[in-house]
Each structure stands twice: as C-alpha cells, then as structure tokens.
Amino acid sequence: MSEFINHGDSHSIENIEKVAEKARELEAIYDVVQDPLVLIDSDFNIQRANLATIRFAKNNKYDELLDRKCYEVLYQRTDVCPYCPKINVKSKDKNQSYSTPITREIFFRSEDKKQTLLLEFYPYPKQEDLFWMVEKISDVTKQRDKEEESFRMRNLASLGILISGIAHExxxxxxxxxxxxxxxxxxxxxxxxEQIEKRLDMIKNDISRAAIIVSDIISFAKTDKVKVTLGDIVETITRAKDTVIRLYPHLSKNINWRITCDHEYQFPFHPGKMERLFMNLFRNSLQAFDYRPGEISIEIRKTKNWLHIIIEDNAGGIPDSIIQKIFDPFFTSNKSGTGTGLGLSICHSIVKEHDGNISVKSVEQKTRFTISFPLTNDITEPNS
Structure with missing residues (x-):
C-alpha cells in the first residue's frame, strides 16, 4: 500500500512540475510581449501582468501591482476609467467571440508626456457567471503623429495642385x-x-472668361445647379477652336481642323463652361500631337433625344494602361511636368453639370471622345 502511495505521490509531483514548467514557459512568452498585458478581475483588480506593464506603470516590483485597482496603477485615476467597457456579462454566451477585442483610443499624459494609447479589451470567461478581461495597451503616439503628418502633407500637396490648377485655368x-x-x-x-476694335473685343472676352473662372472657384463648394441659356453648340465649338488656335499658334500650325454637322443645333447650356470644355479637349489633342501634323475632327449629330459630339484626333492614341484614369483629378501623363492633370477632369465635371455623358476610346493610333447631352423642351433663360 505504501508503495502505491509513494508511486502516486511521485506521479503527482511530476505532474505539478510539468504544470509549473508550462506556466514558466507561458510567462516567458507573456513577458517578451513589448506592450503591457494585464489580466483584470470583475472588481477591476489586477491579477496578472507582464514585464511591460511594470515599465508602463513605473513600478519596479511585480507584487506591488497585484490585487490593486487597474485604473489606479495604470492611469493614476481614483475611479473607474470613463472609457472602460465595464464588461458585466451575467451568463456565458456560447456564440460570443472572445478573440474579438473591444477597442478604445485615448489620450494619456504621463510625466508631462502626451501619449496616444490604443486599448484592446478581451473578455475572459472565468466562471459561468463571472467574466474577467485581458487589457492590452499599445502606444500608438508615433504612428498617429506620422499619420497626421502624412495627412497634412497630402493636404498641402492637394492645395498646391489646386493652386496650380487655378493658375493653369x-x-x-x-x-x-x-x-x-x-x-x-x-x-x-x-x-x-475696326481691327483695333476687334482686338479690344478679344481682350474683353478673355477678361470675361477669367472672371467666370474666378467665380467658379469661389462657388466651388456650392451645389447650385448650373445656370443655362439657349445657345448654338456649333458656334460655341467653333469659337473654342479659334481661341485655342490663337493661344497655341505653334502647336496648331500643322493641324487640319474638320467640323461636320448637317445644321445648327441649339439647346440649353452654360456658354462659358461649354467653351472651356471644348478648349480643354482641343488643347489636350494639340499637346498630344507635339507640333507634328495631324487632324482634329469634330462631328455633331442628333439621335432621338440626345445630341452627340464626337471629337477625334490621330495623335497616336492613349495607352490601355492609363485610359481608364484620364478623367481622374490630377492625373497626367505629361512627363515634362508642365501639365496639372486637371483639364480632362474639368471636362468631365462640366459634362456632368449638364446631365451629359463623356467617354473615350483609343484605337489605331486615334483617340475619340464622345460627349452626349440630353435634349429636352425645357429652356432656362439666363438671370438678368
């Protein structure tokens, strides 16, 4: 009988040593984690903590952390933290996922040092009706500072691009x-x-266009519907073509222009914005030619209740890799750095303001823009 007892005691001691060894291994793993990990009971008392918690709490002795209130030791508070989830689950829910943390991001001051802390709380079912929680504390101050700096830099870059775009316009x-x-x-x-008067009128028109651009910038954040008036789209396209030729005489020198339409087309639109639309498209084509000879063709036709304007050039086409991006704000394929990437984005915006659609295709070294506007019987007269 004594031999059986001795054998049983030996086996128990061996089991205890194995358990103790496993506990030391888990504790070693626990302590190498660089972020504080704390096991807190239902009364907010600390039951376990790793070495990082001792450093965070500015406490040199592990035993002095145990059985003390977590809010006192960790955050120097006299009452429960207002950001604590206060997990009080009365009964164990078998469907609850205990691996999903409850997170809180807080600002914490320690020794006149401001920190941004990310707190993660993991519910721990201690008993049937008793829940503890594991709290993980991560110092994300540097990460948030970098994110804020990156955000500021992006804002500055966007502001710079916006200013550049305004100058461009x-x-x-x-x-x-x-x-x-x-x-x-x-x-x-x-x-x-009469020639002097003609040129003075040209100056007057350019000043009017500049005033419209400034007005558009001022009202950029407004969502008012664009004011339209009945106008001749063929006349507007011709005026945009003549203006672009005047502004870019060298780029236009070897370009053949062809406008095809069976008669005049009138419908409500904003004349200034519509002229900017076609000026941007024509300038884009001229820059694609890069002083080489070529042709820009404009075809205007009507189908049912839509007016279609097709602008095509044979300047070499647009690569498939970027054709889906050309309407994105600030996108540019100009490697010289002279473009802002706003031209086609502005075109897209103007077309949408008129409830139209714009698409682009590029085949056989040609680029074709198709712009479609709905035709209705509603005519809005300009405000006086």
Missing part, C-alpha cells in the same frame, strides 16, 4: 490678353479702327 485667358496686347502695341498705328 487662368493662364489661358491671360495668355490671350497678353498676345493681343502685344499685337496691338506693335501694330496699332498701322491698323484700321
């Missing part, structure tokens, strides 16, 4: 004014009055 009418003034200054003594 205003540069067209300002360039027209400058060229016309230079021509007047050089030739005003030899030109007849």
């Amino acid at each position: 205003l540069n067209n009418p300002l360039t027209g004014i400058s060229l016309t003034l230079q021509n007047l200054k050089a030739n005003w003594q030899n030109q007849p009055p």
